[in-house]
Amino acid sequence: MPKLVWDATGEHIYETGVKNGVLYVMSTEAATAGTYPEGVAWNGLTSVSESPEGADANDFYADDIKYLSIRGTEDFNGSINAYTYPPEFAQCNGEASIATGVVVGQQFRKAFGLCYKTTIGNDVAGNDYGYKLHIVYGATVSPSEREYQTINDSPEPIEFSWDFETVPVNVPGFRPSANITIDSTKVDETKLKALEAILYGTDGDGTTEGTVARLPLPAEIITLLG
16 A cells, blocks of 8 residues: 555645525425425525534443443534625514515525535636535524624625524435535535535527426435436
């Protein structure tokens, strides 16, 4: 077996940025409940933070020694920051339209899915090396603070912020999970393009109709990429 080598050319890997956000509101219709049938572009994303919680160790003692250490269930939580959000997110933010241009707050908050892309770079290709697709399922957001300030000589746009929690979905062959990450530098390119056609939708070409963006559940992703 060869000797270990550190910092070889092409192995200075880093991850940066966030872009291409897509919101998928979870369906509550009886026939399609629990699916994410239509995605919309989320412009103005500034950051998405992933903050897993839980998985704490529960220690048990016997015979005057630590006998067992059992880990609790892990929760996938995080936060979203953006300068704006798509109109479809209003129902996830506890807002409802009572008339054209009139919105009432403190309503039921619908669950949603989220997809966004981060850049993978290295010392050879820079930011063109690859990217990761991050997929989140079963998210709901908490009410967020909004601070309105007077316009002055150095104005800044309001940045919205939401904390989210998730409920895991079934992943065949694995424990339920609320997040999937896909690395473009490791996944078959043709299969990845097929997945992105589902995530982002497609345009018609004159002979075939375009398709609406939707969020596939993990079982479909496993079938497509496996």
